[in-house]
Amino acid sequence: MNAYLASVLENVRTKHGNEPEFVQTVEEVFSSIEPVIEKHPEYEKVDLLGRMVEPERMFTFRVVWCDDNGQWHTNRGWRCQFNGAIGPYKGGLRFQKNVYEGIIKFLGFEQTFKNSLTGLPIGGAKGGSDFDPAGKSDAEVMRFCQSFMTALYRYIGPDVDVPAGDMGVGGREIGYLFGQYRRLKGAWENGVLTGKGLSYGGSLIRPEATGYGAVYYLQEVLKHEGDTIEGKRIALSGYGNVAWGIMKKAAELGAKVTYMSGPDGYVHDPDGINTEEKLNFILEMRAKDPMHCKPYADRFGCEFVAGAKHWGAKDVDVNMPSAMQNDVRMDSAEKIAASGVKYYIEVANMPTTNDALNFLRAQKHMIVAPSKAVNAGGVGVSALEMAQNSERLVWTAEEVDAQLHKMMKTIHQVSAEAAEEYGLGYDLVAGANIAGFKKVAEAMMAQGCF
Numbered sequence: 001m002n003a004y005l006a007s008v009l010e011n012v013r014t015k016h017g018n019e020p021e022f023v024q025t026v027e028e029v030f031s032s033i034e035p036v037i038e039k040h041p042e043y044e045k046v047d048l049l050g051r052m053v054e055p056e057r058m059f060t061f062r063v064v065w066c067d068d069n070g071q072w073h074t075n076r077g078w079r080c081q082f083n084g085a086i087g088p089y090k091g092g093l094r095f096q097k098n099v100y101e102g103i104i105k106f107l108g109f110e111q112t113f114k115n116s117l118t119g120l121p122i123g124g125a126k127g128g129s130d131f132d133p134a135g136k137s138d139a140e141v142m143r144f145c146q147s148f149m150t151a152l153y154r155y156i157g158p159d160v161d162v163p164a165g166d167m168g169v170g171g172r173e174i175g176y177l178f179g180q181y182r183r184l185k186g187a188w189e190n191g192v193l194t195g196k197g198l199s200y201g202g203s204l205i206r207p208e209a210t211g212y213g214a215v216y217y218l219q220e221v222l223k224h225e226g227d228t229i230e231g232k233r234i235a236l237s238g239y240g241n242v243a244w245g246i247m248k249k250a251a252e253l254g255a256k257v258t259y260m261s262g263p264d265g266y267v268h269d270p271d272g273i274n275t276e277e278k279l280n281f282i283l284e285m286r287a288k289d290p291m292h293c294k295p296y297a298d299r300f301g302c303e304f305v306a307g308a309k310h311w312g313a314k315d316v317d318v319n320m321p322s323a324m325q326n327d328v329r330m331d332s333a334e335k336i337a338a339s340g341v342k343y344y345i346e347v348a349n350m351p352t353t354n355d356a357l358n359f360l361r362a363q364k365h366m367i368v369a370p371s372k373a374v375n376a377g378g379v380g381v382s383a384l385e386m387a388q389n390s391e392r393l394v395w396t397a398e399e400v401d402a403q404l405h406k407m408m409k410t411i412h413q414v415s416a417e418a419a420e421e422y423g424l425g426y427d428l429v430a431g432a433n434i435a436g437f438k439k440v441a442e443a444m445m446a447q448g449c450f
Helices: 003-015 020-030 034-039 048-054 101-117 138-155 169-183 209-224 243-251 274-287 296-301 330-339 352-359 376-391 397-421 427-448
Strands: 055-066 072-083 087-095 123-129 163-166 233-236 258-261 265-268 304-307 318-320 343-345 368-369
Touching: 003 034, 003 048, 003 397, 020 101, 020 274, 020 352, 020 427, 048 123, 048 296, 048 427, 055 101, 055 138, 072 087, 072 101, 072 138, 072 163, 087 101, 087 169, 087 376, 101 123, 101 304, 101 376, 101 397, 123 138, 123 163, 138 169, 163 169, 169 352, 209 296, 209 318, 209 343, 209 368, 209 376, 209 397, 233 243, 243 258, 243 274, 265 296, 296 304, 330 352, 368 427, 376 397, 397 427
Parallel strands: 087 123, 087 163, 233 258, 233 318, 318 343, 343 368
Antiparallel strands: 055 072, 072 123, 258 265, 265 304
């Protein structure tokens, strides 16, 4: 490895050893960009990489809220404004009990390159809290969101930082957060949050956008291989908005999702989750109980396997991990490789551990696509929501979908071209890292050292 790259990476490991997710994603990006660093020795002179792995700023704050029984609670909140070189900070808020500073930092770093790939002028950020909305009443969630926004509102704005939703932050939470922001600011700055409801500045197809974009990216991979999406059987994890969007768009294009999983196990529906009845049932199921997918198997008479993962199933054509980070580890990666499946398309943020990802990339029969490229459609449509807000317009679903489709084709193209430019063949993981890095690096160099 290039000496400068190695020294910055060693420094990251030393300083952030207690934040394994952040170290892992820095290692993953750095593994691809060595040829770019070799070509640009001026980056070392200004310590570009040293600056790039440090957030521009990061806030930690307390969030105090009262439950329905009058008991007060204190949680922690974070906002990591990682890199604003190409536009206002942009990235979601995650409310989950396992959230801590390292997860927020890793997501912010990853978001920087993902947002760069969209071709839109948005920087990278992430935020959240160790608050878990599951099991809380609407009133409790509202009071928490109001307290969270009271601590955050001074540091965000349409031209500063534009949060969105993520795990645990859906339309309900965005509504409460925006209401409190408007109350505190006394102004209708409706470009300050994305993922809003359609009645107050939201964009059509935003809930489905990440899933739709992932399928559009898959289409481009298949085209490159002289293949088509018709008849493809897809195995994915999760059944939230992202997975649901994949199911919906895959069915529309003639493919079908035949495996999905949740915390309780996995479902195998060989007929496919591809009818309106099945798709609507998933919405009802996750609204009632987001921790169990067994009710789907009970309702439609298909196989459910408790406490297991389906990775390695041989009766699929595409694997799309869509739930959470580090879902696919070496044991699962070995089963996937042995199954003979050709396409491994990451969708969730960093769903594969580095050793498992490198193992899958080394399989000559497999094509691996990285999440920072595949799931960029979600933030891309969030940026389109910002554009609609600034122009006081509402685009049709068809207009938004057309923009999303075009964006995903471009992301695939620039990733493939970047890999080819540096003699790496059709390496989409390296290509996405290089393409995302180059744009951010050029912007940082142009703006001087600070």
